[in-house]
Amino acid sequence: MEKIAVIGSGLIGRAWATVFSRAGHQVKLYDAVDGTVERAIGLIEEGLVELKAAGLVSGNPKEIVKNISAASSLEDAVSNADYVQENTSEKLDVKREVFKQMDAVAPASCILASSTSTIQTSLFSEGLSGKNRCIVAHPVNPPHVVPIVEVSPASWTDESVVKRTYDLHARVGQVPIIVKKEVAGFILNRLQAALLREAWRLVGEDYVSAEDLDKTVRDGLGLRWAFMGPFETIDLNAPEGVADYAGRFGKAFSEMMSGVNYSEWNAPLISKVESQCREYLSHEKHVEREAIRDKKLMALVAHKRG
Amino acid sequence: MEKIAVIGSGLIGRAWATVFSRAGHQVKLYDAVDGTVERAIGLIEEGLVELKAAGLVSGNPKEIVKNISAASSLEDAVSNADYVQENTSEKLDVKREVFKQMDAVAPASCILASSTSTIQTSLFSEGLSGKNRCIVAHPVNPPHVVPIVEVSPASWTDESVVKRTYDLHARVGQVPIIVKKEVAGFILNRLQAALLREAWRLVGEDYVSAEDLDKTVRDGLGLRWAFMGPFETIDLNAPEGVADYAGRFGKAFSEMMSGVNYSEWNAPLISKVESQCREYLSHEKHVEREAIRDKKLMALVAHKRG
Numbered sequence: 001m002e003k004i005a006v007i008g009s010g011l012i013g014r015a016w017a018t019v020f021s022r023a024g025h026q027v028k029l030y031d032a033v034d035g036t037v038e039r040a041i042g043l044i045e046e047g048l049v050e051l052k053a054a055g056l057v058s059g060n061p062k063e064i065v066k067n068i069s070a071a072s073s074l075e076d077a078v079s080n081a082d083y084v085q086e087n088t089s090e091k092l093d094v095k096r097e098v099f100k101q102m103d104a105v106a107p108a109s110c111i112l113a114s115s116t117s118t119i120q121t122s123l124f125s126e127g128l129s130g131k132n133r134c135i136v137a138h139p140v141n142p143p144h145v146v147p148i149v150e151v152s153p154a155s156w157t158d159e160s161v162v163k164r165t166y167d168l169h170a171r172v173g174q175v176p177i178i179v180k181k182e183v184a185g186f187i188l189n190r191l192q193a194a195l196l197r198e199a200w201r202l203v204g205e206d207y208v209s210a211e212d213l214d215k216t217v218r219d220g221l222g223l224r225w226a227f228m229g230p231f232e233t234i235d236l237n238a239p240e241g242v243a244d245y246a247g248r249f250g251k252a253f254s255e256m257m258s259g260v261n262y263s264e265w266n267a268p269l270i271s272k273v274e275s276q277c278r279e280y281l282s283h284e285k286h287v288e289r290e291a292i293r294d295k296k297l298m299a300l301v302a303h304k305r306g
Numbered sequence: 307m308e309k310i311a312v313i314g315s316g317l318i319g320r321a322w323a324t325v326f327s328r329a330g331h332q333v334k335l336y337d338a339v340d341g342t343v344e345r346a347i348g349l350i351e352e353g354l355v356e357l358k359a360a361g362l363v364s365g366n367p368k369e370i371v372k373n374i375s376a377a378s379s380l381e382d383a384v385s386n387a388d389y390v391q392e393n394t395s396e397k398l399d400v401k402r403e404v405f406k407q408m409d410a411v412a413p414a415s416c417i418l419a420s421s422t423s424t425i426q427t428s429l430f431s432e433g434l435s436g437k438n439r440c441i442v443a444h445p446v447n448p449p450h451v452v453p454i455v456e457v458s459p460a461s462w463t464d465e466s467v468v469k470r471t472y473d474l475h476a477r478v479g480q481v482p483i484i485v486k487k488e489v490a491g492f493i494l495n496r497l498q499a500a501l502l503r504e505a506w507r508l509v510g511e512d513y514v515s516a517e518d519l520d521k522t523v524r525d526g527l528g529l530r531w532a533f534m535g536p537f538e539t540i541d542l543n544a545p546e547g548v549a550d551y552a553g554r555f556g557k558a559f560s561e562m563m564s565g566v567n568y569s570e571w572n573a574p575l576i577s578k579v580e581s582q583c584r585e586y587l588s589h590e591k592h593v594e595r596e597a598i599r600d601k602k603l604m605a606l607v608a609h610k611r612g
Contacts, residue, residue, distance in 0.1 A: 118558065140526045141543075148526030175525040177518035185562040187514050187522045192536070193559045194504035195497050199536050208493050212483035214535025216493045219481040220446045220454030222535070225528030227602050229520025230498070230505050231579065235587050236596055237447075242587075243580040250571040252424065253499045256491040257568070265556040273537065274549040281541050281548075290542055296533050303609045 005077040008087030009040035018144040021067035023172035030077035037070040054298035078106040086114045095124040103130040113137040120182045121154035132158045150186040152179035197262045204269045210276035311383040314393030315346035324450040327373035329478035336383035343376040360604035384412040392420045401430040409436040419443040426488045427460035438464045456492040458485035503568045510575045516582035
């Protein structure tokens with residue numbers, strides 16, 4: 001079993017330590033800020049207890065958390081690792097420096113993966129002697145609940161590194177996908193952006209309220225998408241499948257969206273959406289609502305497994 | 307309780323008869339083709355048994371189906387109705403003729419609603435003396451499982467008709483929303499089209515396979531959207547809410563999507579997506595997969611209610 005190093009003990013780092021330790025891997029957790037890792041391991045154990053209650057952990061949280069140990073330095077974390085999952089801040093100069101340091105001390109066969117959602121592999125790995133073992137493995141928060149992982153190599157990343165990263169994530173219970181060429185936002189955030197900009201425009205131009213638009217997804221569009229993707233959905237919405245669907249509805253869909261122009265979300269639009277959201281989404285209960293969301297996510301993922 | 311007429315006994319008509327009868331309304335079901343209504347009522351009863359098994363019906367299917375009676379003519383169906391849900395074919399001339407006939411025989415206070423997904427209220431009601439009582443109430447298939455209903459009036463539809471339609475659908479357990487101004491595709495299909503055209507482009511330009519894109523939604527993006535809409539999702543993805551989110555990510559989202567051009571789905575692209583879909587979505591099992599989807603949809607909706 002691969003030995004894992006998780007760099008950074010914030011929300012995402014802790015979630016990754018949870019994912020790998022839950023699957024039985026030895027995890028070394030490192031954070032540049034002194035004393036945070038010990039606290040992080042405590043939080044991970046609490047999280048494992050919640051996951052257990054939701055049916056998303058079969059083992060004993062007390063035993064699982066023993067798979068995680070605090071690393072005393074970056075070198076201590078990665079020098080024996082087979083796979084590193086990096087979760088430092090979303091700044092190119094920070095990533096470049098951390099990857100440079102890791103590349104200097106990690107074993108030659110060790111994969112260096114980043115959780116970044118905005119920085120392409122080619123940018124943080126360029127110029128490193130080990131650039132061919134660098135890759136992005138982008139999770140959706142929180143990865144110990146939401147399984148998707150976008151595996152996005154640079155053009156110079158070794159095929160074997162792509163495959164080993166993919167296989168590792170599949171084995172620990174995630175759902176990896178391959179982003180075949182670098183593209184801003186990878187796949188998930190591009191799809192989200194495409195839907196969001198239409199959503200903002202529809203509210204901005206007074207076709208619908210923000211609350212009604214949310215209902216349209218939550219009680220309509222999102223129900224199928226929780227267990228089948230958009231292609232599978234339309235494949236079943238025409239008797240002969242997706243090509244049949246395209247023949248029937250492609251022209252209408254194209255015409256429906258033609259001539260639409262999107263502008264950046266400006267101050268008046270932001271203020272309009274913000275005030276409409278405040279009518280049904282309490283700002284005071286933001287933290288409580290986050291906890292409810294996480295419980296619902298866990299319950300939904302457990303439901304899908306059942 | 308409003309007396310309901312359902313016109314057309316195909317898939318959508320039967321689903322609407324199920325929705326209204328399940329909520330205790332008397333339903334007159336009419337179909338222009340002789341003998342189909344009796345068969346439809348049998349199918350509705352079978353469907354109610356399935357819904358009962360899924361936990362989506364509390365009453366006894368045998369009793370519920372007694373709320374539905376076969377109408378012998380369009381006049382018989384609507385002459386005593388408070389609300390009509392029309393489900394004839396998606397052709398403007400057919401809709402215009404059916405609405406003209408219904409407008410001539412329905413009581414003055416009766417609402418005339420269409421399930422159409424493509425024809426605006428103004429088009430099928432224009433010129434009718436009762437045009438102010440005409441409206442679209444667009445469901446997602448199947449409406450006895452998926453609750454969203456897009457209520458889309460023409461500019462001349464009475465406010466009271468909008469309100470009564472909204473209230474009726476809310477009372478029978480659907481989730482109605484108001485489309486404030488007529489717009490092609492209403493809200494749901496516009497959001498779907500926005501995401502779909504990016505999905506087709508990403509596969510067409512070889513960034514990702516169709517199967518991996520489906521996973522990205524099914525095991526990522528779609529999980530939150532099954533119980534909270536896109537605004538609620540981003541409202542919780544920034545500490546200070548949706549305006550904070552727009553400030554942090556708006557520019558990046560806008561840049562990410564800038565310069566993207568969409569073309570109509572042409573033959574080579576359709577054939578590419580079709581062949582990729584056939585790798586993981588069996589054409590031979592299309593009907594079986596539809597049944598699995600419907601079971602999963604019912605289970606998900608039951609889960610959300612629990």
